[in-house]
Amino acid sequence: MAHSRVTQWATMTRTWWIYDANYQCPFKTAYRLLPYLQGLNKPVYHSDSDVGDHVVVFNTKHIAMRGDFWRTFKHFHHTKFAGGFSRASAWRVHEMDPTRILERAVYSCLAGVETRKMMMKRLHLYPEEDVPEKILENVTGQIRQVQIVPKKLTDYSQEEIDKFPKLFEYPEDYDVEGYKRENRQEPDQHTSMKWRLK
Amino acid sequence: MSASIVRSCAFAQQMTLMTLRTCATSVYHVSKRNYDQYRMKYLREMYKRRLEVGPEKERRRSEWINWNYDSEIFAFGKRLGEEFNETTIKQAFIHSSYVEKERAKRAELGLNLKDLTFDLEDNSELAEKGADLISNYVKVYLRNMYPYFFEEGICAIHNYLVSESMLSHIAKHIGCGDLILSEDFPVLPSTLSQTFKAVVGAVLKDRGQEKAETFVRDFVLPQLISKDINELWEVVNPMGLLTAVLALIGKGPPEPRLLWKSGANTIMALYWVGIYSDKQLVAKSPGETVTIAEEMAAREALKKLMKTEDSRSPLILGRMADNLKLDYKKVNMSAAEVLKNYYSQLKKQNTASA
16 A cells, blocks of 8 residues: 555545634634635645635624624625515524524635635534534534634623622613613614515 | 648648738748649548558568668667677677577578588577676665665565566667567567666676676666655565564554544545654554554554655765665565564563463
8 A cells, every 4th residue: 555645645635623603703704714615724725626624613693793783784685586686684684594694704705716615515504502423523623713702791790790890870761681682673774674574 | 640641631721721811911921823622632532541551560670771780789889878899789689589580591591500600699698697787786786775674675676676577668768679689579578678688798798797787777776766665565564563673673562543533424534643652653644544544654664664764865876876885795684584583582472471
């Protein structure tokens, strides 16, 4: 058996990487994943050859968008029939499919790349942490997150919260519990009528 | 022949196109005044006939009129940069079948061979001496270049280099094919290889051993360039041999460990296995399965111990080898002996402990 055969095998192998999308910006994340999907880190890289790695992304449901993007960032679609145009704001799209925002972000990053569809097949997206065991067994590398995961209010103990210096009192009619409720008041002018919440 | 006809057909077509094109700027252009309408038909006919008749019969170069055997023989020596004695080099190209044919010819003519002096001698004696020299020198050179390589490996490379196919390949490419006088045509590989040996024998006879060895070094040994010598020798149980060799040099037994793996559930699974001895990494290798990777790592470790890794320095050939001091009495270690010693010792230890 030739040693050159196995070294060839090792050269052409596809490494499996994992990425935690918890509290990560989907657009920055897309740029972070690109070199792995395209195989830019490999000496055998060529834009025409399909030598990229596999990337497993979990927690896509928990991605974070900066500014007002959940409301203002839009996804467009046209069925190519008359009146077939529709648009939906990011939060609505995310509600329908929690992997869609990240998938489209990566897909649009790869614009102009001929092997884009092959690369997208190698991007495995999971909304929650429950990645199948069979997929996890393949994984050997981890990709660094693009931003630090913030500590939420729920992560602090009641003791710590009480100890924090209170600078002012909320007015009596202030809705303190508001953040816990589901937001059904959003008029969402950015989404087509068809996709708006009834 | 047929190819040239096709080419000329294409050329004719191109010419027609060129005439149709207006060419006002070219001063030297002479327009064609005919369309040559029968040329294509003629060429088609010739092509058809050639297909019917079949390809041209292969002939000896000497059947053509512009053939001068003496000057070709002279040029052969000059091409290789060797000074040959003319009679010796001519003898080197005479195959025994040619001598027999000549003898038969004379007998047919009714000549008594006993009365006539028949001074044709074939190259078998030269070839025998040449073969001895090639075989000897190749082994000595390899043993000196790879002092830690096992004798079995040296023999495997030697067999590869002095094989009939290799020697006939060399003979063909230094231009022996046309010069050989033999019954068989096209010349058989066995005849070519014997001729090459005879040419080496001729160098030995005319110029001495040193020059003959240089000849072998210049024409036979470069065939190893870009050849993986470790693949020429097939080790059946690399891990067994590695265990014995490590014991011989006073190191602990080999311990394979999985270093890295990827895509374990896919068809493109990859495993890297490293071999450790006394907690020190000896060698590592990839593989499609753990078993393959382990075996390849054992082979890598052996290569490292034999100092025949892929990163080894190239063979010393050409002018750099002019001042090479070779030890002619050197004999490398035999793998079979190492294994025998190791396992007999192991057996003794087992019986002592029991």
